[in-house]
Amino acid sequence: MAVAAVTVLGLIAVQLSIARDARATSYREQATLVADAIAEAARVPNPKRRGDGPMESACRESVAEG
Template identity: 90%
Template sequence: MTRARLVSQRGQSLLEVLVAVTVTAVTVLGLIAVQLSIARDARARSYREQAALVADAIAEAARAPNRNDAAISQWRTRAASLLPQGDAGTSGGADLSFARATWAWRDSVPGNAAHPGDMIDMPASCGDADVPQGVQCVAMAFSR
């Protein structure tokens, strides 16, 4: 009778260990997913901050008493190097103009190219110019 009881307890201990390992594995996978999400959000914030810096610098160069096209060209080049498929420029009329910086967001996030419908943060327009899906934009209005 003692031997049968001992064999029964060995099976229960193995099952408890298996459940504990499974719970630990699921918890670790959840923590990894949260870390990846935090890293993706930090990268998106970084791109938005860099684009805002570029758009502000372009607006300042365009507002100067003598429009500084060389500075605008340099900031466009900087946008292309700082942001994935980055572009920058100005648009608008004599009274109200827009300085903008755009970048490809879908291409900079692994996995989003396969699911373009998953884009949540997509602007409807970029100042007075429409942007395609997967492109993010920062626009600043200014008067000359």
């Protein structure tokens, strides 16, 4: 009987560990998506300000180089 109880407790501990790992993985994936969205939003030029997008910067650099 004691062996069965220890086995059940061990199985519960493993299941809890797997659930925690899955939750941590989910949090990491969500954080990656949020960081990607923020980085992408930072790259989009503001329509109220002209000439501050990535393409405009590249054009200015190429013109400056001659």
